[in-house]
Amino acid sequence: MTRKLDHIGIYVRSIDDAAAIYERLGFPVERVIQFDAGGRAVPIAFIPVAPGVDLELIEAPGALDAGIEPLHHICFEVPDIASELAALEASGVPLADHAPRPGAAARLIAFLKPEAAHGVRIELAEK
Secondary structure: OOOEEEEEEEEEOOHHHHHHHHHHOOOOOOEEEEEEOOOOEEEEEEEEEEOOEEEEEEEOHHHHHOOOOOEEEEEEEEOOHHHHHHHHHHOOOOEOOOOOEEOOOOOEEEEEOHHHHOOOOEEEEEO
């Protein structure tokens, strides 16, 4: 299937503070949303860094204070997420999500288990 890098998700303590360096580099925040993460609103900022590729800043100071690494995930866009998940599962790739679910950018997403990529979380997002 055709895949392309879609975005890189990064945990930050403060979107405003973290976005400042990207803005100085010429990458302004395009939009900020409040994503419902299990009944808890999580601010997420989207910063376009290349055509069709964003940095996704996820405000999660508690995660960082708990020692979780700032790189949350790398997302690849796929044309048919259900088919991609089925093919990956059939080939033995460990999936965190066996079915697509709504994501922060109003698209269907699914995550692989981090051990599938040696600790890096990989997200798939339907085009």
